[in-house]
Amino acid sequence: AQRVTQPEKLLSVFKGAPVELKCNYSYSGSPELFWYVQYSRQRLQLLLRHISRESIKGFTADLNKGETSFHLKKPFAQEEDSAMYYCALRRGGGATNKLIFGTGTLLAVQP
């Protein structure tokens, strides 16, 4: 069965500090991994996906198949990064494949 684990419910850091939001998954095939972000009172939106290998708002995430991880990182946190972050997995291929979400990590960046 597919599963996404985000071990931290809350991560509090100071502005300018590095951030790492952890995500581990379990899936026997080749998954698509995503990070979604939900700012206060806003809808869920895609932050980045592993196949794009891009940096969005300074965030990066590398898929590590050996460790089955897809941790989200940013070298210097900003106050506007404060939000709820969800890691999600989707089986590779197929438009109807569903997204499975982790439980989310609330990132709080202190001034």
Add this chain to the structure above:
Amino acid sequence: GAVVSQHPSWVICKSGTSVKIECRSLDFQATTMFWYRQFPKQSLMLMATSNEGSKATYEQGVEKDKFLINHASLTLSTLTVTSAHPEDSSFYICSARVISGDNEQFFGPGTRLTVL
């Protein structure tokens, strides 16, 4: 970018009544829409996958007779909570997937349902 709307944004109803929530993809077509439920400070739990012109696929533990889903067109899916009870109070979020190579999924703003 692609926009998904939901209506209403919030609704309060009496126990035993039915409530319909609409989900629309405003500027794109979506053969597949998803309905999620989110409890306070918790993750999104997938309720069902809705395919245009066919019956929805429900996740285990979700009562299909209680949560009726209709996906009549490529831009509209509806979720009807029948005979609502206080335990159905929750935040319901729909999502639509773009018909394109990357199959990106866009989320609606959610509907807050409170059953008295």
